[in-house]
Amino acid sequence: MDIRGETALRNTGSFTSPKSLAVIGASNTPGKIGYALVMNLVESGYKGMIYPINPKEKEILGIPCFPSLADVPEDIETAIFCIPARKALDTAVECGKKGVKTLVVITAGFKEIGRAGAELEKEFMSICRQYGMRVLGPNVVGFIDTHTPINATFLKGFPPKGEIAFISQSGAILASILDWSISAGGIGYSKIYSLGNKADLSEVDFIAEAVDDPNTKVILCYIEDVTHGPEFLKVVAEATRKKPVIILKSGTSQSGALAASSHTGALAGSDLAYNTAFKRCGVLRVSSMSELFDLAISFVNQPVPRGDRVAIVTNSGGPGIIATDRVEAHGLQMARFSKETIEELRSYLPAEAGIYNPVDVLGDARADRFKFALGKVLQDESVDSVAVLLCPVAVTEPLETARVLIDYNRDFPDKTIVAAYMGGQALAEGTKLLSNSGIPCFPMPETAIAAIAGMSEYRRLIEQADTKQEAAYFKPDQKTVKAVFYDAHRDRRLALLGSEAAEVAEAYGIHAIPIILSQSPDEAAAIADEIGYPVVLKVASPKILHKTDVGGVVIDLKTPDDVRRAYVDIIENVHTYLPKVIPHGIEVQKMVPKGIELIAGMTRDVQFGPLIGFGLGGIFVNLIKDVSFRLAHGLTSSEIAEMISETKAYSLMKGFRGDKPVNIGAVSDIIYRLASLAVDFPEITEIDINPVFAYEHGAAALDVKITLS
């Protein structure tokens, strides 16, 4: 965010339809990038002005060539760099002086090659920023807009016109996709962007542009990272309400290098932040290239299913069962037909046919039988989407059956229809007809169901976004928090003492059982006398994170003598285990009745800020790993309800095996206040409240750990 002015932010203007273009480093030599670029611009039918720049040439592909930018008599909107990296800085200055608005830097040799390149990139961007120029790249293959039309890449081929915008951080993947789409036919694009090093413009800018683009229906991204977390969250959350955004984010195996000291941090990991952020903005995350395109084709051609109820019509039992398995595996439902539908199916179909769901029209079904069954199924109010499965058995009529589907697709515009034509040559014509007529046709039943599942997931994400409620406002006591942090800062302590952490929690309205620090056995006994028995004693030291493990906790102390003895025991235990640690003293806390043990915590992601975790607590928290996460920023009460219900802890909270349910509102409140604390104080790096005891009538924080940066 450092490299761009506030005003230019997110405004890429008519990026893919510049009025005039300079190709700096244009060439007359086939095989050179500067040649391929001019050729592609011409062949794509680009209607703006093209100015090839090369001091050694008079004209390139019949277009007059200029020795330098300064020699071009007209304004230049966009300049494409096909020059070596060493010329980049001077050329950028020339562009700036000429008043160029956007640079497309094909040139490689920047950040991607190491430190020297990174330095160059920094200098380069500093010049661009000075002149207010926006930059795509460096290290990109360019961009395409089939509607402008313009092909500003050096790749071979121009894809068919279509409604998919594709944004790729990898140029090679873009090349693959392009080659594949042109060969496969039927898959068209509106815009294609190569992001390269993302020194300035990133996926955020182009998602924003694609959302406003009337020619785009679905937005696909391949990315390896997000570099502007807060903007990404804002822009993409708005985008997904209008159009599906499907992202393949790779690099899931790069486990976070950060060594986390809290339970919550250890459970989170770097990829989880992306999952959480994508979920927040309604992004569909896929894990393979095939999913990316199967979903894109489905969204472009079919309505998003109104609900999760899937019907299957098949001419064979086996694929019907496979599809039913997948419906259940994806968390969708098999539609339950109305009595009328079942009766009508029974009356017409052969006795051996399957008349419930899946509907098995049998191997000897011709198109007419598909027509009858499918018509009845589509009319049924309980059906949101239909998968038609066809195997090439004896008398199958794949082409005629395709025509039946196409008619119904027109007659039932609000029902989602996909097909699986399972076979090769015998079904090729039918498959092609379906694909060209707006019915996604897959080779396998599992893929057809996956497409319905992905679309349904999008609907669910958007519905959740629509029903999000803001949590209740409350006024925290920030002064107390600041005072505590001041003390810690002054003492150069990063981990707060238990008593301090409890105070901070209380300041944010999280009911924490008070913890009082004592410096001697007698003081501990006196405190216990005052707060009442039984009490628990815990060693106070920021250096000991797991106190139980070093004999630093003694519970259920009922008399002053018990307390005195325990004080001494703890000091001795700690000395045995950790001879170098000098405790700050011993904390005294009143014992409270055992509730359901939960954990609520916070860890911080470098891109997306604080993540709030919630789940089953206690000492086994790392073993059971029952923790769900959400972004702290803008956390709504609906999201809190969701995150609670995702955990196994929820089963306990609702009342497990006859127990009374606990006060879920009180737990939600703790989660919300924890999020507020994390957002208000960026200097907090990690929080663990473990356990939170949840009771029938409330909840309390027993042990709060807070670490500062």
Next chain:
Amino acid sequence: MDIRGETALRNTGSFTSPKSLAVIGASNTPGKIGYALVMNLVESGYKGMIYPINPKEKEILGIPCFPSLADVPEDIETAIFCIPARKALDTAVECGKKGVKTLVVITAGFKEIGRAGAELEKEFMSICRQYGMRVLGPNVVGFIDTHTPINATFLKGFPPKGEIAFISQSGAILASILDWSISAGGIGYSKIYSLGNKADLSEVDFIAEAVDDPNTKVILCYIEDVTHGPEFLKVVAEATRKKPVIILKSGTSQSGALAASSHTGALAGSDLAYNTAFKRCGVLRVSSMSELFDLAISFVNQPVPRGDRVAIVTNSGGPGIIATDRVEAHGLQMARFSKETIEELRSYLPAEAGIYNPVDVLGDARADRFKFALGKVLQDESVDSVAVLLCPVAVTEPLETARVLIDYNRDFPDKTIVAAYMGGQALAEGTKLLSNSGIPCFPMPETAIAAIAGMSEYRRLIEQADTKQEAAYFKPDQKTVKAVFYDAHRDRRLALLGSEAAEVAEAYGIHAIPIILSQSPDEAAAIADEIGYPVVLKVASPKILHKTDVGGVVIDLKTPDDVRRAYVDIIENVHTYLPKVIPHGIEVQKMVPKGIELIAGMTRDVQFGPLIGFGLGGIFVNLIKDVSFRLAHGLTSSEIAEMISETKAYSLMKGFRGDKPVNIGAVSDIIYRLASLAVDFPEITEIDINPVFAYEHGAAALDVKITLS
């Protein structure tokens, strides 16, 4: 198993190469099954005798036709039924009289159409058994052997010769696969079988046949159920040691109809039995048709990787990262190259290239650079398999690069090589060359890695099978068990009392804390006096499975008076919650120190017999669901070690956060003895030992539940 004689079992002889064949219901009318069959037999080049049978025809396709079987002058080995179901019984008798050995019953209208059909099938099989005839079907599309050659199906087309045996319970899927393989080219088959209703011959028979077939290298099955569990286990476990058996078993969503009363039963479910059984026999289970064939192609063409260490060579970063993610997701390892390899890569490749793993030869790599890098990587001892990823960027040479791979494939016969050529037209020739030259070539990086993962999984399964150790022999006291069961049987009780169950466990050497039944407060106190305090009291009633929930358990009783009071409390509690239940009395058990709470249990699957479950115990067992399963029959100590290590309980057992480890041997012993008990007494339907307390020096069963049938 009821329908076949012991001697004929598993011996299908030369099923796919009969010396002579009758087609009963042969026809001269194109479109009829009886026509298609004769046509296919002739066109496939079948060299045995073909006898069309039809009273109305003189000859069919130039082959003399006979009015009936009896009119055929020679012996007939196999008869193919293309007649209506109503003629099946009489025709079977004719076949029997003629001495036909095997029947291929294309005819439908049997079990698959409901009760009447099932009756017909039973009668039909009874005739066949009487004459000692083996039956494929009914309701099949037939079989194919490309090496015999013979096409005894009514499907269109004959697949290319190859080394894949395909066994399908669904005829339609078979038709799809056939059509697809013929169109796609490059995928050949040795044998293809349609199983239909499996009235006699099943996947077990043909897996056995395919294993012995020198033309078959890999065995694929699509099945919906296994109907002969014990035989399946025996035959398939032997088969997988020789050849990979890959199964797509559908019907995973059909949750077991059996209402389980035990924890173990509730956690198991019907599909788990299949998973457990497949694991036992080394079957690779896949969940989609695409996986089935991707793996088949890989096994046919490439050696099974010697280990899990994968190298990736790519001309683009993005696909490299995607592949790396998948390597980790599949539990494989990224190979760590030797110093020499890294140095050599560094010395030759451009500075920006990735020289660790993945090796990124960069977008401007021609075939020579792939050749250099791939050569170094393949030479490295730390590399077991290589995935080569290629995107069609500027100067890529897909065809030349393919030739490089093919050369290396010959030079490094013990290393597994797969490719992902990501694109369309630009890569088509290269893709085809690779596929035809024994290098599986996929369109996406994720599929290439999945292929390596599947092959590695096979290696792991086989290695495990090879290292299986028998558990130690022990001599149980069966007499005591029988005596207990006799009492329960006489009282018509299906659930044993706690005291009885503990006795049964002890008889099998499972140390159970004794439980003594008392009938009055005073008797309970007297027992407690004898066994020593503290004690726990539990209500004794086979009708109460979760005693804690009804106030039926009071713990930590330290005096005779405590015991008397608790006795009365429990009786009152039970009366309040379950007024109709009259307890058998109250059980008294000595309290023992709390150990790690585990569960060991048994549930029974109708096909595969008893399943043993083990995991985290306690009252949250159903919430945490940390239970792993194995088949009880033939359970080895290696399998027990595996099942323990799969659970989260294992982390606790090894010593969690500084605790001392528990005696894992003692726990293993309980699991083994439990399995023996389940195998020895089929009348036990379910066992739950929950909790098992595991200690540093042993383990004890606290609460044993046993249910009889």
